[in-house]
Every structure is written in structure tokens, then in C-alpha cells.
Amino acid sequence: MIRTVARTLLRQPGVHRNTRTLAPLSFYSTAPPPPPAGSKTVPSSFQVFNREAKRMQKERAASNAEESRQVDYVKDEVAFRVVDRLLDIRREFNEVVELGSGCGHIAKHVDTDMMKKLIMCDMSETMLNRDKDTEYEVPVERRVVDEENLPFKENSLECVVSSLSMHWINDLPGAMIQIQRSLKPDGVFIAGLFGGDTLFELRTSLQLAEQDREGGISPRISPMADSRDLGSLLSRAGFTLTTVDVDEVTVNYPSAIELMQDLRAMGESNAVINRRHLLKRDTMMAAAAIYQELYGNPDGTVPATFQILYMIGWKPSPTQNKPLERGSAKLSLKDRLEGEESVTPKVE
Amino acid sequence: MSKPKQTVAAFSKSIAACASTATAYGACISATMNDVHKGVCEKEFLAFKDCVQTSMKRKW
Numbered sequence A: 001m002i003r004t005v006a007r008t009l010l011r012q013p014g015v016h017r018n019t020r021t022l023a024p025l026s027f028y029s030t031a032p033p034p035p036p037a038g039s040k041t042v043p044s045s046f047q048v049f050n051r052e053a054k055r056m057q058k059e060r061a062a063s064n065a066e067e068s069r070q071v072d073y074v075k076d077e078v079a080f081r082v083v084d085r086l087l088d089i090r091r092e093f094n095e096v097v098e099l100g101s102g103c104g105h106i107a108k109h110v111d112t113d114m115m116k117k118l119i120m121c122d123m124s125e126t127m128l129n130r131d132k133d134t135e136y137e138v139p140v141e142r143r144v145v146d147e148e149n150l151p152f153k154e155n156s157l158e159c160v161v162s163s164l165s166m167h168w169i170n171d172l173p174g175a176m177i178q179i180q181r182s183l184k185p186d187g188v189f190i191a192g193l194f195g196g197d198t199l200f201e202l203r204t205s206l207q208l209a210e211q212d213r214e215g216g217i218s219p220r221i222s223p224m225a226d227s228r229d230l231g232s233l234l235s236r237a238g239f240t241l242t243t244v245d246v247d248e249v250t251v252n253y254p255s256a257i258e259l260m261q262d263l264r265a266m267g268e269s270n271a272v273i274n275r276r277h278l279l280k281r282d283t284m285m286a287a288a289a290i291y292q293e294l295y296g297n298p299d300g301t302v303p304a305t306f307q308i309l310y311m312i313g314w315k316p317s318p319t320q321n322k323p324l325e326r327g328s329a330k331l332s333l334k335d336r337l338e339g340e341e342s343v344t345p346k347v348e
Numbered sequence B: 001m002s003k004p005k006q007t008v009a010a011f012s013k014s015i016a017a018c019a020s021t022a023t024a025y026g027a028c029i030s031a032t033m034n035d036v037h038k039g040v041c042e043k044e045f046l047a048f049k050d051c052v053q054t055s056m057k058r059k060w
Helices: A002-021 A051-063 A065-070 A073-087 A172-182 A200-214 A227-236 A256-265 A281-295 A333-347 B007-017 B019-031 B042-056
Strands: A093-099 A115-122 A140-144 A157-163 A183-194 A240-253 A302-314
Touching: A051 A065, A051 A256, A065 A256, A073 A157, A073 A183, A073 A240, A073 A302, A157 A172, A172 A183, A172 A227, A200 A256, A200 A281, A200 A302, A200 B019, A227 A240, A227 A302, A240 A256, A256 A281, A256 A302, A256 B007, A281 A302, A281 B007, A281 B019, A281 B042, B007 B019, B007 B042, B019 B042
Parallel strands: A093 A115, A093 A157, A115 A140, A157 A183
Antiparallel strands: A183 A302, A240 A302
16 A cells, blocks of 8 residues: 555656646657758668768868878779769760769769769868869869758759769668659669778778777778668669669778778768777777788788779659560560570571 | 878888788787687787887887
């Protein structure tokens, strides 16, 4: 008896006061109120990267223009390969929007046969304007844009390209839906982004070094997309005629130290939300030694793998070619193939 | 590449100069790959660290 009384007393007061003062609000749901319309919303389950930290890293990297230009090699190479895919589309675009343009790597490779104008968008203003005095073949416009929150109107763009920037987006499905929405029907989206095997050597070396020196591991290299996921992501965002392919770029460095230094100069330092801000000197040298031992080349350099995933998707349109209806074929593929097989020996 | 006056470059140079101790440490980690825990290659690491510190003329 006493026990139950005590329990009810313990429970009651808070509840009572709450329900009375904030009557209808706290009754049914403890979820926060919906954010005002038009504000940026990334569900917390998708929050992997600290976008503000990433912007600062890019600003800082680009403010040292000389060093920043020295480390353009990976982004230039991948931008060239993305442009190569754009070249396959025999269409002259009026405007092409580039998301996460960085210092203008796509701009270096495009020409007036492909587009009349390139709109470079990046979250970092300093990076965007690093080479603002450079003349490109195609006129460019620079805009500071957060790739997670696109400012473009629905059905307004002919073509969106992106090269090595989408790996820092928290909500990749959401961003792709926004891109699909902003494209005109029959508009195309082409992107290249880092895949899961990127920097696997550095990831392993740092993990082993941290385990030996400090007895635990911390998130040093971001989680990255897998090639198998991209196809589903594209379809989920509503793209059709999707294509995904994988490619690798390997760069040799004198040691892991130079690799980490170059990554920082690219503005590609770690931006995972709960990252550790400190890499101890002991751990760093341990990682360099392990990297050399496990992956080193015979000539003393160390390779770093950059895995790049390319994806192409089209916004559906009635004018696009569609597969014919099932069963509408007039020739049998089986007969055709068997026929050829029986024909070829006769010819020989 | 960076100028040699930078600490990071000097650090990298010192690590390269201690290749033999670094290899010994790397080999130790590589051998215990499936059971790496804190201080598993302490002896090899200290030799490596000692060499790097001598080469850099700095202690930490």
C-alpha cells in the first residue's frame, strides 16, 4: 500500500504539472514541431558530414592558391573523364549546371560545341574564385550554392554535371531527387564521385596504427557510396536509362605523409561529424611505416587508390525511346543465335 | 612538393631516413595483422621513433 502510494506520488507531480500547463501540445507526440517551409532539412539519420567544416576546409585550401593548384591532378583527371561522358551525348546545351565545381575543373575541358554556357556552383566562394581571371573556351558563371539545397526552379535545367563533389553530401537520395526535379524532361544528369574503395590503403594503415599506438580506432576516412547502390539511387530519384560504371585512378606518393598533406591542400580533409581533430605524431609515423610495408611499391613510393563511380540518368520524357512491349518481337533471338552458329561452320 | 623548411616535409624525410627500423615495425604489424592491440609492437616502434627523433633532432 505504502509502496504504491509512493510510486504514484513519484510519478504524478511532473506529469500533472506538464499536462496542465502545456495541455494539448505534449499529449500525443514528443516529436519536434515541423520546420518552417522552405528551410533546409536533412534528417538526422543522414547526417554524416559536417558541411560547415567542409566549407571551411575548402576555403582554407583555396586561399593558398599556389599549393592548391599543385594538387589539382586528381580532380582534373576525373573532370576530363566526366566530360568525356558528356561528349557522347550529341546535343548542344544552352546552359549546363555544374554542382561542386571547385576551382573549375570541368571548365578546363569543355568547348563551345558542347554548351553555350557553364554555371559553376560550389559551396566555397574562395575555391570558386581561385581562378576567376582564367579564360575558358566556354563562358562561365560562378554561383555560391549549397549542393544539399538547390536553388533551381523545377523543370529549368537541360543538363547537370558533377565531378568529385557528391561524396560530401549527407542526404544523397534527397540531393538526387532535387536534381531530377530541377531538370527539364529529357534532361540529363552526369556525375562522378568517389566510391568505397577510395583510399583503402590509408584507411587500413591508419586503423592498424591507431590500434597499436592508442588501442582503438576513430573515423578518419569517410564512408563512401558503393557502385551497387548508385543504380537504385538513380531509379529511386526518378531517373530513367541509367548507367553506372566504375573506374580507378592510382596515384603514387613519396609516402603517406605527402598523401595526407595533398588531401588537405585539395580541401578533402576528414569532415565526418564525430571525427577526432587530432592525429598524434606517433600514430602518423606508425601509419606511414605500415602503409609502406603493406602497400609500398618496389621503388619506395606508395600507391593511393581513388575509386571513381560514374553515373548517368535521364529525366523521363514522352519523346524518349522506350523498350518495345513484351512479346512484340517478330524474330526469335534463339533462332537467330542458333542459326548463326550453324551458318558459321559452313562458311569456314 | 613542399619546401623542406616545412615541418611536415622534414618529418617525412626523417621517416624515409629510418627505413630499416620502419620496415621492422611494419613487418611486426603485418605479422600480427589479425590481433593488433595496444602496444603490440612497442619495441619495434620505440626503435623507429628513436631513429626519427635523432634524425629530426627533436624529442616528443
